[in-house]
Amino acid sequence: METLVSLQNRLQELEATARKLEQPDEAFRTDRVEPAAEEAFAYARHFLSTLPEQKAFVEDVTTPRLLQQYPVQDEPREASEVFTVLHRVFDNVSLNAASGGHLAYIPGGGLYYAALGDYLAAVTNKYSTVFYISPAAVKMENLLIRWMCELVGYPADKSGGYLTSGGSLANLSAIVAARDAREVKAERIPRSVVYFTHQVHHCVLKDLRVAGLAECVIREVPMNEAYEMRAEALAAMIEADLKEGLYPWLVVASAGSTDISAIDPLNEIADIAEKYKLWFHVDAAYGGFFLLTEMGKQKMKGIHRADSVVMDPHKGLFMPYGTGAVIVKDVQTLWRSNHFDANYMQDAIPYHDEISPADISPELSRHFRGLRVWLPLQLHGLKPFRAALEEKMLLTQYFYHEVKKLGFETGPFPELSVMIYRYVPAHLKGNITAINEYNAKILKKVNADGKVFISSTSLNGEYWLRLAVLSFRTHHTHIDYLLQLLKKIVEEEQLS
């Protein structure tokens, strides 16, 4: 009896403290100000209203150390104190990926309505993995996936997929499905051959390793001068490998390479993949949503013939980081690689007619990614997305022409919205090391200014500056600013 009383007393004590976690519910119920919510919205308001004046990049890796003074502790801190720290460590420190001046790394978006979707997803804590438990969340994701399948041109009856955390994991999922569909089992791996070009995103190599396929034979297919796969070279390599008794099973094409937005000849690769029964995967993590534009559709003809496609909403749909997608022509392939029934999930079994992300992905409990994608698409409609994507392609073409006028060399004409360029001063012609150093200096100077942020890449031992235009906030003024800055820097260098 005494034990029961002390148990109840302890429960009361614990409940009084534990209920503090529910504190905002009461504030909202009674229309009182909720300090953390006020601070968070004030933060967002300040951030967005000052964004045009903020720098895109400020090199600073020391300020964030301030966080060390705020270890996790038993007692709460005041909201005002906590948000002051956030301002200190986030504002004007390092990359500002929300800035229109971010022209460096296939920028990433951060649409405001997506943030509202995330907010509601977290407040309601909707589960989004099993149809039986959360039909609306799963249906929402499935309909978004259906829309992406239509965009690619996949048949409605069998295709499917799911939202991932990004392109790397989406590519991993496609590779695992391909591995199982083509029965690349342990003893076969050292004789199994994978084909792609040097332009393939490095995550594909990482994914092959993670999928247990590091010992596969990797063939880098030669490219043409536009850094696109030479289809006839692919066919010749496959023929040679077959003669050697090897097992060609996977070809990965890029639809928008990260370095220069090259698009491999998808139709020709599809013909070869069909002929030799290879799984045909297209990494369109960056390029995929350009299918929303007429130009993009023309350039990616044949993408519907791929067995699997990766396209990232956190790239071409301007969603916040953490939103990728993998879609496959036959959803059974993802199901075969990922599906499991667990005893404690037996109530969900009658609902297998609607695909649940749990059935086709390695995840179980997961972020409700669908809402952050669905809400902006509903509230904006598709028109501004199409316009923004075409604008980014044209801005890149504009830069291509204008930077040439400044005396810069360029790489191939940009297929989408990434391109390369470099300055070769007359007195350094032929001296690769000096030209590389010269361009590295230009990059340093642009980024020290910080109003725009650029990157570089290395191709055949040559250092190239790189322009990546995919922030929804990047417009004509940002590109003109970069052009003016480049002109000034080159003029200064010539005088020095």
Ligand SMILES: Cc1ncc(COP(=O)(O)O)c(C=O)c1O
């Ligand atoms: C073509 C391509 N594939 C894959 C990835 C990797 O995507 P994530 O960074 O979302 O993992 C990227 C990233 O830029 C990419 O451009």
